[in-house]
Amino acid sequence: MTIKQTAGHDALGEFAPEFAHLNDDILFGEVWSREDKLPLKLRSIVTVSALIGKGIVDSSLKYHLASAKKNGVTQEEMAEILTHIAFYAGWPNAWAAFNMAKEVYAEDDENGEGTELNGGFFGLGKPNDAFAQYFIGQSYLNALTSPDDYLAIFNVTFEPRCRNNWHIHHASKGGGQVLVCVDGEGWYQEEGKPAQRLRPGDVVEIPANVKHWHGAAADSWFSHLAFEYPGEDASNEWLEPVDDGAYNALS
Secondary structure, three states: OOOOOOHHHHHHOOOOHHHHHHHHHHHHHHHOOOOOOOOHHHHHHHHHHHHHHOOOOOHHHHHHHHHHHHOOOOHHHHHHHHHHHHHHHOHHHHHHHHHHHHHHHHHHHHOOOOHHHOOHHHOOOEEOHHHHHHEEOOEEEEEOOOOOOOOOEEEEEEOOOOEEOOEEEEOOEEOOEEEEEEEEOEEEEEOOOOOEEEOOOOEEEEOOOOOEEEEEOOOOOEEEEEEEOOEEOOEEEEOOOOOHHHHHOOO
């Protein structure tokens, strides 16, 4: 994914066009866009740490704190990051950063966009630890009906870049799965077909015995309801991961 930035051109395009080019096109357009080398979440953590270490606690830090939130750094993670930085970058710098981070995450909560509110209307649920081996990144699961019900329904939430492995819902008769997208943006792909971008309101019907995967977009949390049609001899087969090369090629 290419990061689009225009701040340099907007503020300094006429006064310092070369600096604007380096800021917008090189720093963000090239360096920040190398997700195959370092994920956006880690780049945000590194950047926030570097700015605080230099004593830079102005609007540029607030921008990068907001970017860190967008790139998947939770409020709890940010609090721990700033606590850790305080011992190396100085207590006053950490205090200034904490005050700014509180504003950033409070603004998100007021707008209904805080990390804690991901999961859409049905809620985030708990870490999907039982199936973690079949996912790249962190996912969450909120059971809306009992797993023993005739039609079990789950709200599945993926952090940015999280996706499940290729897998197949087998059945000799009936079977298959339905996804109802409820929050954020994600991807769905069947073997041999192009990936399909998913947004709230999209519905995906997955036939039985079809190899596929689904997960979040690189820059967004994503949630969908998932339920499987009843079928005979039904079973799930988990296969290979969706590697970074194939995932990063999506646009």
